[in-house]
Amino acid sequence: MKIYTFCQNTFCNKKFYLNNFARTRNDLYTTFGTEVNVTCPHCQSNSNYHVHRFSAEISNEGGHVKNGGIGVLIGGLVGAIAGPAGILFGASIGGGIGGGASYKNEKDEVSRFNNSRIA
Numbered sequence: 449m450k451i452y453t454f455c456q457n458t459f460c461n462k463k464f465y466l467n468n469f470a471r472t473r474n475d476l477y478t479t480f481g482t483e484v485n486v487t488c489p490h491c492q493s494n495s496n497y498h499v500h501r502f503s504a505e506i507s508n509e510g511g512h513v514k515n516g517g518i519g520v521l522i523g524g525l526v527g528a529i530a531g532p533a534g535i536l537f538g539a540s541i542g543g544g545i546g547g548g549a550s551y552k553n554e555k556d557e558v559s560r561f562n563n564s565r566i567a
Contacts (some may be wrong), residue, residue, distance in 0.1 A: 449557045450507045451476075453486075453497050460491035466502060471557065472564035473499045482566070504561035506554050 451466040466486065476484060476499040483496040507554045 451502050451503050451504050453502045455488040457491050457493040460488045462533050474566050477566045490493045504558045
């Protein structure tokens with residue numbers, strides 16, 4: 449999961465990421481207070497951003513893809529015992545379990561962050 453916001457400079461307005469792992473906006477509040485002072489890496493504009501201006505998205509780092517690859521490998525090895533059809537069946541089942549579970553967990557974390565609010 450990656451946390452991002454958009455630059456408040458009207459000439460920039462580009463998306464950038466916060467180098468902090470918070471599970472909810474309340475975690476951001478606990479760490480920074482109601483406003484986070486950050487510098488846009490694109491235009492170097494320094495501004496305060498209310499914690500509600502941050503959102504989360506699924507990371508592109510491929511964690512669920514790597515886990516899926518491991519699942520495919522394990523499923524394929526198990527399926528090898530049963531022959532060629534077993535390899536395909538085992539690999540698809542193993543990949544679906546390994547990759548799907550990780551993706552769902554990250555998706556749930558993103559939803560939890562984006563639905564969270566501070567008082």
